[in-house]
Amino acid sequence: MVAALIGALIGWTIVAVTGRDGVPLRVAWSGPITLLAAAAVLVCIAYVLHLRLQVNRLRIPDRQAVAWLALGKAAAVVGALMAGGYFGFAVRFLTDLSTDAPRERVIRSAVAIVGGIGVMLASLRIERACLVPPDKRSPKGRSGPGSPSGPDSSSHGENDHS
Numbered sequence: 001m002v003a004a005l006i007g008a009l010i011g012w013t014i015v016a017v018t019g020r021d022g023v024p025l026r027v028a029w030s031g032p033i034t035l036l037a038a039a040a041v042l043v044c045i046a047y048v049l050h051l052r053l054q055v056n057r058l059r060i061p062d063r064q065a066v067a068w069l070a071l072g073k074a075a076a077v078v079g080a081l082m083a084g085g086y087f088g089f090a091v092r093f094l095t096d097l098s099t100d101a102p103r104e105r106v107i108r109s110a111v112a113i114v115g116g117i118g119v120m121l122a123s124l125r126i127e128r129a130c131l132v133p134p135d136k137r138s139p140k141g142r143s144g145p146g147s148p149s150g151p152d153s154s155s156h157g158e159n160d161h162s
Helices: 002-017 030-055 062-091 100-129
Strands: none
Touching: 002 062, 030 062, 030 100, 062 100
8 A cells, every 4th residue: 555655756756857848758668568468477487386385275485475475565556656656647647638648648648557566466466376285183273473373382382490
């Protein structure tokens, strides 16, 4: 959310700062198409990871899991930043949709916003796919720190020196 707000602020100010002779920059199709393509790739990665880790319960090396998590986190922030940036850019032209250039900027920015949101959502799905599934053998389906069967539950263990 913070990344999207920062992006919107940056996009809003880009209109005022850039451009030649007071004419703002045009939005090229390469930006929105790249965001949509990145979102599609991230959706495929999230789907494969979900199948491998959650459905088939296969393991991956710890370093690879951390790399996927890092990709998911970084891409989610970038997606939110880009969507916010294009939103801030487009808002400046919403009042003047009667002429071609502002309308073109708003339409291309809207496509880029959809791409940025797609990148963000797909990245969050990657993070979700990397979650460790609950252990069915433990009570209430929980394992790990803080659970009765987790490694931190040493209240009746051999190292209890109370």
